[in-house]
Amino acid sequence: MMCTHVPGWTKAINLSGRFIQMELCEMNTLREDNSQLISRYVSLGLGGCLLAVGTMGVYSLVVLVAVLGFALLVVWVPPDRVHGWMFWGQMLWQTVWHLLLQHGEGLLPQGRGVRALVAVSSLMLLTQRVTSVSMDLQEGRIHLPQGGAASCPLFLLSLCSYVLSFPTLLGGPLYPYSRFVGCVEGSGPGAPPLPLGAVSLKLLQVLLLEGVRAGLLRGLPGPGPAAAGGPGPAGACLCLWGVALALRLRYYSHWGVSEGLNLAAGFGPQGPDRGGLSDGDPWTTEASPRVSEFARRWNATTAAWLRRLVFRRGGRCPLLLTFGFSAWWHGLRPGQAAGFLGWGLAVRADYTLHRHVGTALSSRWGRGLYAGLSWAHTQAVITWVVLLVEARGVAPMGAWSSGGVAPLGAWSSVSVLLFPLLNAALALCFLLKPRAFS
Template sequence: MAWPQLFFLHPVSLYQGAAFPFALLFNYLCNVDSLSIPARHLFLLAGGGVLAWAAMGSFAVLLFIPALCAGVLICSLGPRDVHRCAFSFQMSWQTLCHLGLHYTEYYLQEPPSARFCITLSSLMLLTQRVTSLSLDIREGKVKAASGGVGSSSSWSERLREALPYFSYLLFFPALLGGPLCSFQRFQTRVQGSSSSCPRHSFGALTWRGLQILGLECLTEAMRGVVSAGAGLADCRGLQCVYVMWVTASLFRLTYYSHWLLDDSLLRAAGFAPAFGESPGEEGYVPDADMWTLETTHRISLFTRKWNQSTARWLRRLVFQQVRAWPLLQTFAFSAWWHGLHPGQVFGFLCWALMVEADYLIHSFASVFVRSWPTRLLYRTLTWAHTQLLIAYVTLAMEVRSLSSLWLLCNSCNSVFPVVYCVLLFLLAKRKHKSD
């Protein structure tokens, strides 16, 4: 079985690795106060431009145009209008680019360009930064630029005021991946003195590198197992459960490795706490919490911990802003943000129902599961079921063709989400009667 969603992550990792020395150089120059604040912004902006062109080629124009337009909107609109306009423009542009991918894959029946897929991934990250910044301005957390349309400021003053915004939207440590870095943290880092700059020990960096290397070795081993085994088209009965779990494990290992590398690049540049410090200060959270993801028996907790900074961003952007069906609307927007491929629409809808069921199931079970042996058995069974549900959702979202999605839905693996859907219906009906 092919995994087209992930085939571009390997070249992305190579470009992220190539950017690592420049991130360390930036951190060093800030530590010795060798760069003025405007020079720091220019260093980050120029690095983003060079990295985008190297990774995306001519497709980088599709990234530069919305970044420029978003910067202009942020600098020219007031706090009331900036989020609505920036959000509408950015999502419209990103949707048009995703439609271009749909046209290539489904109409022309051609494999997409790796550079175009990298551009789409970077556009999705740009959307996070644009909307996060516009929300900060609307909520008063970030002061709006004073050089608006009617301002009498000179062009040089306007450019100086706009430089931090453009630098934030395109700074190279977060261009191709990484947890969402807020504009406040970005500004604190860029404007900070040498005494406030995070310092990294060689041992900490080496240990993180060994972790990434270990994950890469596991990924290659898992890739060999998947390639040598049967696919969903050839499996029978319970063998399909094994095929689904192994393939989904390959996807997850790939993401873990990629997230660790992205996080390390941000830390090397100083935009995250140094290794060993609290990762949650100033709102920074790493994307990968592998221990929780692999041990939790609750799919709702898995959802909050999977790609943590994106989960936080979705919660702030959608979940906290809507009144009717916030969970369903959040997952629906996530499917839109990811590109609205058939497998993604099905997978996110299924995921939303599983989270709803999770809340009711564990709330109901907490009344009856009291003794230690019963709790142990309950946690074991729900952990296994959670892992299989996540494997099912992951596979649904990663496959692109309708035929592959049909093979998954038509296999015995569909029993796992159906069980949760039945329990959701029964427990919701019971809760409604009790109310």
Template sequence: MDWLQLFFIHPVSLYQGAALPFALLFNYLCTKDSFSACARYLFLLAGGGILALAAMGPYAALVFIPAVCAVALICSLGPQRVHRWAFLFQMSWQTLCHLGLHYTEYYLQEPPSTRFCITLSSLMLLTQRVTSLSLDICEGKGEGASGGIGSSSSLSEHLGKALPYFSYLLFFPALLGGPLCSFQRFQACVQGSGSLSPRHSFWALTWRGLQILGLECLKVAVRRVVGAGAGLSDCRQLECVYVMWATAGLFKLTYYSHWILDDSVLRAAGFGSAFGQSPGEAGYVPDADIWTLETTHRISLFTRKWNQSTALWLRRLVFQRSRGWPLLQTFAFSAWWHGLHPGQLYGFLCWAVMVKADYLIHAFADSFIRCWLVRLLYRTLTWAHTQLIIAYIMLAVEVRSLSSLWLLCNSFNSVFPVVYCILLLMLAKRKYKFN
């Protein structure tokens, strides 16, 4: 095994790993009475600023500017208006940055800067925190600071009111990755004393480190298999299925490794505990539920468990607020949020259709299958079909060039989503006649 290749670290993972000791330091300082809430907010904010400058360089301004504007909107608008304006500004800013990436990739035909790609990833996470915070204020779950700018308070009082918002939007454990942490949880964890015990922290982080090491070893093995075989351009029929499955497996292993590392940083800083959870609020939700993702035979369940905190955020932001076609609107917005690349548009549209088909197929099967042996065979076949459809969608979303997307669509792999599309049409027609 090539050990240099094994321990090659993605730039985002490198900076997240560097943030881990400072997360543990923050957790330790929270046990000290002299470390006030204001000092904690400043520590998290300063760490976020330093991490942004180190990871993004001059592109960090593209994250700082919308964060400042979001706080200004929160402090100047009423609860009923703040979400609309915060959402529109944040998504407009993020879309302009994504258009810059499109210009570089598709018009100039040049590889984008690594720092710029890290910036776009951080902007997407910032959009989650901004919209989550504005929704909380709009729904009365959190107190806004509206009217603060125009009041007669001193500058220090204005900054004191705005400090928790600045710190939440830019705090370093979640700047480059990690599950979405609500503002209520963030504020309660900072102002409280719910830190991890050293023993629990050590064993939990050690276990996650072993998981990451195992995933990286497996990723090296899969990468060698993918590199040694044929690609989509020269594969034939069933061979294309193997190429697609192996390539998608490489993408999934990369996501799993990053999510576990992001989760470790948040937990090390003390934001992963049940402390600060408000009544009725969902508990801490890690992004990686590997067992469920790899064993489920339902595309709809895979969708809910894939990047769980983002799935819950999309459900709250789009699905529950949509008046018509909520599923399609949710996936359309997800494509917009990811950057509107051609592969993303096709992949997320296909994903929406597959989820709709999944609901009808399993509802029909559950009403007719009674024998446990037939049910076992049905679950096995649908598990394999689910994994292959997810692999197809993942490749469509990840590819950047139109030529690669065209190769995928023209390959034997398109049979799997087409089967679900046919079943969707048949079952939808049957349901319509029955009604």
């Protein structure tokens, strides 16, 4: 019986060869995965560039310069200091263009004026994304590669693709960078199919909202001899509420289209944060019985961004600072400043009333009456805010309400000018810590 003996050095060579072969296979697999990730990031970012150029024309430079500044700050500034540079740089750049748009809006031709407005609106959304990344870097939620961002082109590409992604360039809910990376990395051949049912449901919801909005506008009294005298107090209030509701329905429709686009692009709900891609459900938001609840549900991802950016860092007056910054972020026109600061006072008044009145009611009918009156007060506050912000001032509001949708006469001016006084008086009655927005 013969026994073959394999030398030890032969076994070592075989093991080394197998190890090298496995390493080469892993390197090839990793290279293929990286090439697929690069192609996805490039597709999203390049799609955003093409969409910006197509919709904004020469004003796309407003957005592209901001993206370039974002990338340079990530590369050059340490993570613990990048947020301050990012915040002030982005807000100053955005404010400059807001002022240029306000003072030159009437001088631009109609086509260029629309393109400039689209560019500034996209810049506002870009501010949300770049400051979210800077806060993540500051708080350690995003870890830079060893050697910094410049040493890892894939990391820098993913950041630029996140802030310039075409599904969120012109609208859509704000989701964190980590979620964006997870969706991109999970969109390979083994990914689940596109949620066509969810996309179709979003589109049907948008059509329903547009139908309700069209019917509501048809039901409002228009300008003409029959309405020359103007409606009475109750009619004026109903007309104002109807106009504001129609404007809010337009926002809900826009959010629905944006959410459907994100779903179709593969950025759907996943994991435990399944409800994080919605900016507001119209039925839940409009049924909010309190002003503070409406503030949390309206444009929900932006409200969460404001809480993180301003409210939790706001010091002694976080509530008013949050709504004041919201007015600055929107453009700081007189109507916007008055509307958002009035909204902040109403939220504080809501907290005061609920603390001292709502908790003192014990009977069922008393709580029901309080809930109904609170809902009516919420609708009145939001009506006042929406009309004033959309009109961008008290004087345009009076002209618009008198000659545009319905001749509301003096009642609209009185409601616009005097309504905030009630909320201001209630808010200043008690100096309480504003926990309603936390």
